Amino acid sequence: MTGEALAFYVIAAVIMASGAVVVASPNIVHSAVALIPAFLGVTGLYILLGAEFVAGVQVLIYAGAITVLILFVIMLTEGGTGLRFQQRNEQGPIAAAVAAVVAALLATGVTHTAWARGAGVLPAYTPGAIGQSFLGTNLLVFEGTSVVLLVCLVGAIIIARKEE
Amino acid sequence: MVTLTHYLVLSALVFALGLFAVVSRRNGVAILMGIELMLNAANINLVAFNKYAAPGAIQGQIFALIVITLAACEAAVGLALVLAAYRSLETIYVDEINLMKW
Numbered sequence: 001m002t003g004e005a006l007a008f009y010v011i012a013a014v015i016m017a018s019g020a021v022v023v024a025s026p027n028i029v030h031s032a033v034a035l036i037p038a039f040l041g042v043t044g045l046y047i048l049l050g051a052e053f054v055a056g057v058q059v060l061i062y063a064g065a066i067t068v069l070i071l072f073v074i075m076l077t078e079g080g081t082g083l084r085f086q087q088r089n090e091q092g093p094i095a096a097a098v099a100a101v102v103a104a105l106l107a108t109g110v111t112h113t114a115w116a117r118g119a120g121v122l123p124a125y126t127p128g129a130i131g132q133s134f135l136g137t138n139l140l141v142f143e144g145t146s147v148v149l150l151v152c153l154v155g156a157i158i159i160a161r162k163e164e
Numbered sequence: 165m166v167t168l169t170h171y172l173v174l175s176a177l178v179f180a181l182g183l184f185a186v187v188s189r190r191n192g193v194a195i196l197m198g199i200e201l202m203l204n205a206a207n208i209n210l211v212a213f214n215k216y217a218a219p220g221a222i223q224g225q226i227f228a229l230i231v232i233t234l235a236a237c238e239a240a241v242g243l244a245l246v247l248a249a250y251r252s253l254e255t256i257y258v259d260e261i262n263l264m265k266w
Contacts, residue, residue, distance in 0.1 A: 002165065023198065058232065061236050077247065085190075099183045106176035118219055119220060133223075
């Protein structure tokens with residue numbers, strides 16, 4: 001087993017274990033904190049795939065900002081861990097069956113497809129290439145995303161503020 | 165040797181975990197956590213396809229970055245909606261929010 005394969009399987013185990021805690025824990029704070037190792041595991045996958053800039057952004061936005069936002073909302077709404085309430089609805093078995101079937105279908109689909117290997121090599125330094133692309137080929141996408149960010153900022157403030 | 169299929173199968177499993185959380189959880193915040201897991205699964209696919217199917221282009225990583233941005237937007241607006249629902253209805257359990265139900 002090569003080092004890359006070893007790293008992949010360790011990271012996959014981390015992601016699946018913390019993901020299981022996220023979806024199954026009766027304590028909602030444990031769920032939110034277990035998101036952090038799941039997101040950091042995905043960061044490890046990005047590094048394995050040679051996407052260093054995406055890995056850095058993943059740590060900043062997902063493991064940092066979104067997890068803290070979720071924890072804040074838990075503290076602002078429930079005022080506790082949610083252990084006094086039932087966290088699952090009555091659809092648990094059906095949901096598990098649907099999720100298992102979806103996973104099995106996707107897994108069979110991707111294992112029975114012959115994926116063509118593309119030509120070329122990844123750039124040695126992806127942040128530079130990403131910056132060039134954002135200010136060149138993908139300029140419209142970049143500007144559109146910034147407008148969406150502004151709209152969502154204003155919208156979140158208006159929705160979350162107290163009614164006068 | 166880690167191939168594209170390894171990443172795709174792992175991402176399918178993470179997606180199924182997120183789907184299970186979205187369908188079976190009662191808490192609005194926990195449903196949003198499930199959505200984040202599903203978006204992460206999609207991002208793994210995008211970056212893996214970038215490396216294995218089109219290594220010369222950088223578009224997969226660009227797409228993943230935009231999905232991360234929109235996921236942050238979605239989390240902010242979704243959590244603001246949860247807060248607003250808690251203020252007016254005193255609950256964030258989505259099966260108790262049935263004002264529009266006849």
